Amino acid sequence: MAEPVIRIDAMTKTFGSLRGSVTAVRDLSMTVERGSVVAFVGPNGAGKTTTIYAMLGILKPTRGAITLFGEPAGSLAARRRLGFLSEIFYTYPYRTAGGAMRFYGRLSGVSEADLAERIPRHLTRLGLGDAIDRRLGSYSKGMVQRLGLAQALLHEPELLILDEPTTGLDPEGRKLVADIIAEEKARGTTVFLSSHILSDVERMCDRIVMLRRGEVVLSEAIANLMTASDQCEIEVTRWQPALTSRLAEAAAEIVRQNGDAAVLRCPEARKDDLLRLLLELGISIGAVRSGRRSLEDLYMELVGGTSSG
């Protein structure tokens, strides 16, 4: 079996200070397979950026280990094969876009000939072709973020680590990022993406890893998640609370109850079982609705209300 591109084994990261210690990530384990697009999702303070910085070798795990391409995280061999964009791309305002790209490219060991060809191509692709000679101090927030993505792609990495890549971008910019991720995926690049925009995650990613207070609460293929979240809701009357215990027979639950009227919910696959049970119990059946729970519903259910900022 091929070595996963990212392997995190029981990583814990605790920040100690005179005022005490804070555990940002607790016992995190996961793997990311080659060519996949994985979303790393969680509220503010869940430990996403800490995990990403540990993957880059900027922070060191308190316990556990991280390898990228089988190499220890932070090693030169691992960093040679990855491209990174931080949530807000901080760069040098006195440089021009072309100059900054040249600087980052040369640090990644890209040859002058390749830089001469790639810099205009990437900047044009990201809508910055006309501003190549402009100083970054005069760039808007969105333009700087686009430049950040361009520098991450410049050395054609095998792994892209993008921390909130759509921060500060307008809808057009967000679409551009989604298109580029799709292109990179088609090229075989592995993408590890931290994002709050769940509609983008649902559209772009193969897998989601959800983090809550430093712990993984969900790690699942998006396709499986969507199939599993196909739900059926049935409105009933003459409902009696005493019958609630029977709902488990059809993996159902009560969504709302008002007097003897109630709304029941069960997985789409168990709809027939629930209908049969309701008929058997002599309950009047009203409307039957089938639908899919969004990733946002799932997010709110699993991690809602735990944001720290």
Add this chain to the structure above:
Amino acid sequence: MDKVRVLAGNAFREVLHKRVVYVAIFLAVIGVLLTLSPLVFFRMAKQAGETKLAEQMGARLVVQVLDLWSFGATLIGLSVGATAVSAEVKSKTIVTVLARPVGRAEYLLGRWLGIQLFVLLFLGVGVVAACVAAGFFEVRPSGLFPLALGELFVDAVFFCALSVALGAIMPPVVAGVGAIFPRLMPSLARPFLADPRPWVSWLASTGYYLAPAQMPVNLLGTSFDKELLNPSYGLYTQVLVENLLYAAAVMVLGGLVFARREVRLSQ
């Protein structure tokens, strides 16, 4: 080595955009202009045919200008050097750099070389100007003068390297003070070397021998003295080389610690 060159170039550009540098340059220029105010007396002495007095005044002016200018260079080296890494951590620009295949030692070396280049160029401008002034004042320095100029450059390297190395592993203010401290250590330790309490004398001896070698004479001041007896060129050169090696050793130690540390960014 290409990455070090790229990082050095970037650090050099960064220095050009630091306000503190222009404040230091402004102060140095003002200081030099004030130092040159006795120029009118120099002219008067020359017109009166007091060539010896004029020469002495000219020599003193050249020494004062060089002292002041090298102080400016040291100030720039200390202030920019001590914040060489912390400024990049604060602005978070370090993240994108360290996410690339750049070794921590390469990074530190590049930052130092860029800042050092600026400091040496700044000092070089002052030295050239002082040499032109020496020609104008018709003062002829002794054979010690090249060594005295060498000492200025070595000092500029010493303070800049120490502040960059210490600034990578401790807060900038502590690093700045820490870079000056080794030079003060012998003077601080000397009175306690013969202290009757063993731990005090041991501590003083340790401090004394951990400090860099000290120049036994004021090279710049004595460069224009006519009656210099038995100058020890070998010893003076040795002190300069030892100081350079001291700076290199601190740089290596700082690099080793920095390479093993994580970089914590404020949220």
